[in-house]
Amino acid sequence: MSKTASAFNRRHILQAAGGAAAAIAAPPLFAQSGGTIKLGSLLPRQGPFALQGEATTMGIKVALDQANHSVIGRKVEWVAYDEPNPLGAQQNMQKLAQEDKVAAVIGGSNSATGLAIASVAAQQKMPTIISAALAKEITGKNCNRYVFRNNGTPIVYARLLAQQLLPRGKKWYFLVGNYAYGHEAYQMLKSELLAAGGQDVGMDAASVGTTDFSSIILKIRQARPDVIALGIAGTDLTAFLKQYDEFGMRGKIPLGSLTIGDEEIWAQPNPSGIMGKYWHFNNPQNSPEERALNQTVLKATGRPASQSCAQGWICARMILAAIEKEGSAEPAAIVRGLETVRPAGVPGYFREWDHQFITRLVCTEVREKVTDKYDALRIIGKPMTPQEMEPLYGSKEEVGCTLGSL
Numbered sequence: 001m002s003k004t005a006s007a008f009n010r011r012h013i014l015q016a017a018g019g020a021a022a023a024i025a026a027p028p029l030f031a032q033s034g035g036t037i038k039l040g041s042l043l044p045r046q047g048p049f050a051l052q053g054e055a056t057t058m059g060i061k062v063a064l065d066q067a068n069h070s071v072i073g074r075k076v077e078w079v080a081y082d083e084p085n086p087l088g089a090q091q092n093m094q095k096l097a098q099e100d101k102v103a104a105v106i107g108g109s110n111s112a113t114g115l116a117i118a119s120v121a122a123q124q125k126m127p128t129i130i131s132a133a134l135a136k137e138i139t140g141k142n143c144n145r146y147v148f149r150n151n152g153t154p155i156v157y158a159r160l161l162a163q164q165l166l167p168r169g170k171k172w173y174f175l176v177g178n179y180a181y182g183h184e185a186y187q188m189l190k191s192e193l194l195a196a197g198g199q200d201v202g203m204d205a206a207s208v209g210t211t212d213f214s215s216i217i218l219k220i221r222q223a224r225p226d227v228i229a230l231g232i233a234g235t236d237l238t239a240f241l242k243q244y245d246e247f248g249m250r251g252k253i254p255l256g257s258l259t260i261g262d263e264e265i266w267a268q269p270n271p272s273g274i275m276g277k278y279w280h281f282n283n284p285q286n287s288p289e290e291r292a293l294n295q296t297v298l299k300a301t302g303r304p305a306s307q308s309c310a311q312g313w314i315c316a317r318m319i320l321a322a323i324e325k326e327g328s329a330e331p332a333a334i335v336r337g338l339e340t341v342r343p344a345g346v347p348g349y350f351r352e353w354d355h356q357f358i359t360r361l362v363c364t365e366v367r368e369k370v371t372d373k374y375d376a377l378r379i380i381g382k383p384m385t386p387q388e389m390e391p392l393y394g395s396k397e398e399v400g401c402t403l404g405s406l
Contacts, residue, residue, distance in 0.1 A: 035074065036074065036075045036076070036077050037071060037072075037074050037075070037076050037077070037103050037323070037329045038076075038077045038078075038079055038100055038101065038102040038103060039064075039076060039077070039078050039079070039102055039103060039104055039105075039106070039316070039319060040078075040079045040080070040081070040096035040100060040102035040104070040105040040106070040107075041056075041057065041060060041078065041079075041080045041081070041105065041106045041107055041312075042081050042082070042083040042089055042092055042093060042096070042105065042106075042107030042108070042113070042117055043056050043057055043080070043082075043083050043106075043107055043109060043131070043312075044082065044083045044084070044109050044113075045082045045083075045084075046082070046084060047084070047085075047234075048110075048208060048209060048233075048234030048235040048236065049109040049110055049132075049233075049234050051261075051263040051308075052109055052132065052234070052261050052263055052306075052308040053083065053109055053308075055262075055263065055305075055306045055308035055309040055312070056106075056109070056131055056132070056308045056309065056311055056312035057080065057312060058297065058300075058301075058309050058312065059293070059305070059308070059309040059310060059311060059312025059313035059314075059315075059316070060078065060106060060312040060313065060315070060316045061078075061312075062293055062296050062297065062309075062312075062313055063312070063313045063316035063317050063320065064076060064078060064316060064320075067320050071320050071323045071324055071329075072323060072324060072327055072328075072329070074329075076320075079096060079100045079102055081095065081096065083107055083108070083109060083113050083117075085112075085113065086112045086113050086115070086116035087116070089107070089108075089113040089116045089117050090116045090117070090119070090120050093105065093107070093116075093117050093120040093121065093124075093126075094120055094124070096126075097120070097124040097126045098124070102126075103127070103323070103329040103330075103331070103334060104126070104127040104128065104129070104319045104329075104331075104334050105117070105121065105126055105127070105128040105129070106128075106129050106131050106312065106315040106316065106319070107128070107130070107131060108130035108131055108132060108133040108138075109131065109132045109133065110132070110133055110179075110181065110233065110234070111133045111134055111135035111179065111180035111181040111184075112179060112180060113133070114130045114132070114133025114135060114138055114149075115133070115135055115137060115138060115142070115180070117130065118130055118138050118142065118144065118147045119142075121144065121146050121147050122142075122144035122146060122147060124146075125146050125331055125406075126146060126331065127146050127148075127319075127322075127331055127334040127335050127338065128146060128147050128148065129148045129149070129150050129315045129318065129319065129338075130147065130148065130149045130150060130151075131150050131151070131311050131312065131315050132150065132151045132278075132308065132311055133149070133151065133181075134151055134152065134153055134154055134157075134181050134184070134259070135153075135180045135181060135184065136153045136154065136155065136184055136399075137180075139153070139354045139355055139356045139399065139401055140153075140354075140399050140400050140401055141400050141401070143354055143355065143401035143402070143403055144403070144404060145335060145355075145403045145404050145405065145406055146331065146335060147355060148318075148338055148350050148355040148356075148357065149355060149356055149357060150311055150314060150315050150357045151278055151311065151357070152278065152356075152359075152361055152393065153184075153356070153393070153394070154181070154184040154185045154187070154188040154189075154231070154258060155188050155392075155393070155394050155398070156361060156389070156392045156393045156394070157185075157188075157258045157259055157276040157361065158185070158188035158189045158191070158192050158258060159188075159192060159392045160276050160361055160363050160381075160392060161189070161229075161256050161257075161258060161274065161275075161276050161363060162189070162192035162193070162196070163363070163381060164256070164274050164363050164365075164380060164381060165227050165229065165254070165256045165274065166192075166193075166196050166198070168226060168227055168254050169225070169226020169227050169254070170193065170196060170197060170198030170199060170226060171198065171199045171201050171224075171225045171226040171227070172189070172190075172193050172198060172199070172200060172201065172225055172226065172227045172228070172229045173201050173202045173203070173220050173223050173225035173227070173228050173229070174186050174189065174190065174200065174202065174203040174204070174228075174229050174230075174231070175203075175204050175206065175213075175216060175220070175228065175229075175230050175231070175232060175240065176203070176204075176205055176206070176230070176231035176232060177205065177206060177207075177208060177231060177232045177233065177236060178205040178206060178207045178208070179207075179208055181231065181233060182205060182206075182231045182232060183205075184231075185230075185231025185258045186203060186205075186231055188258075189229045189231065189258065193229075201223050201225050202219065202220070202223045202225070204216045204219065206232060206236060206240075208234075208236060209235070209236070210232075210236050210239065211235075211239050212239075212243075213239060213240045213243050213244075214243060214247070216240075217243060217244060217247050217249065220249075220253070221247075221249070221253075224253075225253060226253070226254070227253070227254050227255075227256055228253055228254070228255050228256065229256050229258075230255065230256065230257040230258065230273075231257075231258045232257075233259065233261070233264075234261075234264070237257065237260065237264050238264045238267045238268070241255075241264070241268050241271060241272075241273070242267075242268060242269070244272070245268070245269070245270045245271075245272070250270060250272045251272060254273070254274065255272055255273035255274065256273065256274045256275070257273055257274070257275040257276070258276055259275065259276045259277065259278070260273075260275035260276070260277060260364075261306065261307060261308055262281075262304075262306035262307055262308070262374075263306055263308065265366075265376055265377060266303070266306075266373055266374060266376075268373075268376075270370075271366045271370065271376055272366050273365070273366055274363065274364070274365045274366075274380070275363070275364050275365075275366075275377070276361060276362075276363055276364075277307055277361065277362050277363070277364050277377070278307045278310070278311060278359070278361060279307040279310040279311070279314075279347070279359070279362075280307065280362050280364060280377065280379060281294045281304040281305050281306070281310075282294075282304070282375065283360075283362060283379060284379075284383070285347075285360060285383055285385075286347070287344075287345040287346075287347065288345060289344065289345025289346070290310070290345060290347065293305050293309070293310065293313050297309055303374050304374050304375075314346055314347070314348070314357075314359075317343050317346050318338060318341065318343065318346065318350070318357075319334065319338070320343075321337070321341045321343035321346070322334050322335075322336075322337025322338045322341050323337060324337075325337045325340070325341045331406075332406040335406060336406075338350050338355075339352045339355070340352070347359050347360055347386065348360070348386045349386065351390070351393070353396060353401065353403065354396075354399050354401035354403065355401075355403070356393055356399070358386045358387075358389060358390050358393060359386050359389070360383070360384055360385060360386050360388075360389055361389060362379050362381070362383075363379070363380050363381045364377035364378060364379055364380065365377065365378055365380045
């Protein structure tokens with residue numbers, strides 16, 4: 001059973017959790033030619049990444065609203081399912097492809113579900129953009145012509161973050177997640193450290209959903225590293241940062257997080273650290289279109305657009321632009337469009353040989369004095385264009401992708 005919605009907020013999303021697809025239809029007075037084009041999404045409505053899923057959903061909605069829910073003279077309908085876990089994500093992906101017959105899919109909030117969604121996308125030959133997952137296999141050894149990745153991989157974030165952390169000291173303690181993203185974060189960050197002549201003085205791997213980091217914080221304090229390098233995400237990262245402050249560690253040992261979501265930093269009463277980010281709402285490099293996204297979200301919610309919101313907006317903009325460029329919503333046409341399209345105001349492009357989205361990732365640092373929790377971060381380091389960033393994403397030899405044919 002589908003549910004039509006014209007606006008999204010947390011209450012609506014939680015009401016829909018666990019239910020059937022939510023179809024966001026076009027305005028009723030739209031004049032169209034041809035059949036409806038359905039776009040699908042798989043985003044979490046529960047668990048550690050629920051807030052990010054909510055924000056990504058809002059970004060998709062803003063993009064569709066801006067397009068008047070139409071492309072190439074046809075109505076666009078959005079079919080949304082939950083992304084509860086890898087198995088549930090696979091099952092819902094199959095529903096989108098086989099039952100709802102969507103033209104393209106956006107989803108994958110974390111590496112486990114992202115890999116699961118990508119495998120079904122390859123089997124079904126369904127154009128799919130993995131919105132947030134970082135696992136390198138998605139655009140590496142498991143790459144597929146029908147699968148695109150929006151977020152960066154651990155290697156590019158590690159290279160970006162290391163530029164800021166190494167000058168602060170070369171004895172690092174690692175706290176990472178005991179899952180694909182965490183293992184890759186550890187490998188990539190440690191590689192940057194050792195290449196610079198640094199020393200790994202300890203590592204802990206936390207399971208997803210960890211709420212008590214007290215024993216790990218005590219181990220870190222005893223090890224006395226120069227830097228704490230983090231590769232955890234979602235509510236795990238939120239819990240650690242809060243407890244790190246409660247232990248009186250803020251400002252004692254510098255923190256560096258491979259990535260962070262705005263929802264995670266906004267939840268902190270007294271945050272600290274240096275963090276890699278996919279997108280930042282007050283980046284001076286933002287295009288007029290990105291600034292318009294932020295203003296739309298600010299007006300609707302009272303807070304800036306988060307990077308998760310921007311991820312949803314960018315994914316939807318890229319799909320709509322691909323359909324427009326090719327004049328078709330057929331799978332092969334959408335793939336060709338995504339490989340070549342450059343929509344106005346969208347800060348990047350998909351690299352044709354591995355379908356990695358190349359964008360201007362940023363490094364941020366918590367302000368010394370935070371007076372507005374929504375503006376806690378400032379951008380540090382040299383501003384770079386997507387083209388300048390591209391070498392950090394890895395060469396063909398490093399990535400190991402061989403795309404198949406359509």
